[in-house]
Amino acid sequence: MKKNNETIKISGLETGYISKKGNTVITRDIDASLESGELTCLLGPNGAGKSTLLKTLTAFIPPIQGDIFIEGKSLKDYSAPELAKVIGVVLTEKLSISNMTVEELISMGRSPYTGFWGKMSEYDKMAVEESINLVNINNLRGRMVQTLSDGERQKVMIAKALAQETPVIFLDEPTAFLDYPSKVEILQLLKRLAIEKDKTVFLSTHDMELALQIADKVWLIDKPHGVTIGTPEDLALNGEMNRYFHSDGVVFDIDNGLFKISQEMHGSVSLTGEGQHLNMVRKALTRRGISTAEKDSSVFVEATPRCLSVNGRDVKSIAELLDEIDSIIDNDNNS
Numbered sequence: 001m002k003k004n005n006e007t008i009k010i011s012g013l014e015t016g017y018i019s020k021k022g023n024t025v026i027t028r029d030i031d032a033s034l035e036s037g038e039l040t041c042l043l044g045p046n047g048a049g050k051s052t053l054l055k056t057l058t059a060f061i062p063p064i065q066g067d068i069f070i071e072g073k074s075l076k077d078y079s080a081p082e083l084a085k086v087i088g089v090v091l092t093e094k095l096s097i098s099n100m101t102v103e104e105l106i107s108m109g110r111s112p113y114t115g116f117w118g119k120m121s122e123y124d125k126m127a128v129e130e131s132i133n134l135v136n137i138n139n140l141r142g143r144m145v146q147t148l149s150d151g152e153r154q155k156v157m158i159a160k161a162l163a164q165e166t167p168v169i170f171l172d173e174p175t176a177f178l179d180y181p182s183k184v185e186i187l188q189l190l191k192r193l194a195i196e197k198d199k200t201v202f203l204s205t206h207d208m209e210l211a212l213q214i215a216d217k218v219w220l221i222d223k224p225h226g227v228t229i230g231t232p233e234d235l236a237l238n239g240e241m242n243r244y245f246h247s248d249g250v251v252f253d254i255d256n257g258l259f260k261i262s263q264e265m266h267g268s269v270s271l272t273g274e275g276q277h278l279n280m281v282r283k284a285l286t287r288r289g290i291s292t293a294e295k296d297s298s299v300f301v302e303a304t305p306r307c308l309s310v311n312g313r314d315v316k317s318i319a320e321l322l323d324e325i326d327s328i329i330d331n332d333n334n335s
């Protein structure tokens with residue numbers, strides 16, 4: 001198996017905003033690294049400091065303290081043209097550019113190499129072609145950029161970053177404003193690029209559930225705790241996931257490694273059965289605030305592909321089953 005390399009090392013980093021009136025520290029004591037061939041997701045609540053960290057890592061703003069090393073060299077020792085050859089940045093903002101085709105925009109990814117007049121060599125053209133193919137957007141190449149949908153534009157911006165041929169790609173909320181299948185498609189694309197092209201991919205997102213399913217590593221950031229790093233599974237097992245995202249309405253379900261809406265239970269049944277019917281009935285009951293953990297309940301529910309029943313009485317659907325259980329629980333409560 002191929003060994004991943006440490007492309008970014010962060011040491012004693014303090015992010016924030018420097019002004020004459022005094023520094024505003026956002027996150028302190030960040031010691032971390034990013035590796036090639038991996039997709040890393042930065043998760044945290046609104047205002048936690050995700051954009052501030054990304055801006056610091058991409059040299060838009062300086063660190064208040066500490067250092068960032070990219071391929072062994074301190075970020076502050078890179079000139080802007082040198083940096084453009086190691087870091088590609090994809091932002092979510094709408095494009096200010098218009099009247100340009102997708103292919104022309106992707107070609108701009110070659111500007112760190114094409115010099116002042118922007119003359120494209122055969123190699124530059126080949127790099128653009130390869131990026132278009134990798135992201136699978138040949139059908140978009142002639143389109144004017146202002147006519148693209150959010151998802152299409154996101155793919156084009158990723159292709160532009162690929163054309164830049166940098167070992168590292170940073171993306172600020174690349175899944176924002178996309179519908180669910182497009183979010184999945186973009187994250188899968190980024191994961192594939194990390195593996196196939198050995199890129200270091202680091203992105204911020206609010207799509208926790210998706211990130212936990214696809215990321216190789218997760219960085220959890222919030223103001224009281226700073227940054228905590230691990231695989232999604234380690235962070236689940238050591239309780240960090242729950243600690244970071246605990247709120248009254250949400251609990252981390254350690255059994256499936258995803259978040260679920262916490263429900264106040266106001267009744268219980270004894271549930272038996274098998275297969276998808278059992279799972280769906282359990283889900284419906286939990287949604288209704290009825291616990292299925294109770295083995296000694298006086299309400300017996302059976303859910304199999306052949307039989308849906310409550311206390312031996314057959315019902316035709318889960319809706320009918322819920323009504324039946326509700327009436328039994330109501331009667332019990334009133335008597």
Ligand SMILES: Nc1ncnc2c1ncn2[C@@H]1O[C@H](COP(=O)(O)OP(=O)(O)OP(=O)(O)O)[C@@H](O)[C@H]1O
Nearest residue numbers: 017024026044045046047048049050051052053206
């Ligand atoms: N130029 C600035 N000067 C001072 N404070 C700032 C500046 N820009 C942002 N902040 C503050 O830094 C904190 C972190 O903001 P940041 O945008 O990094 O959070 P975020 O995690 O990206 O949030 P969101 O998920 O809402 O995009 C916030 O309290 C914000 O108000």
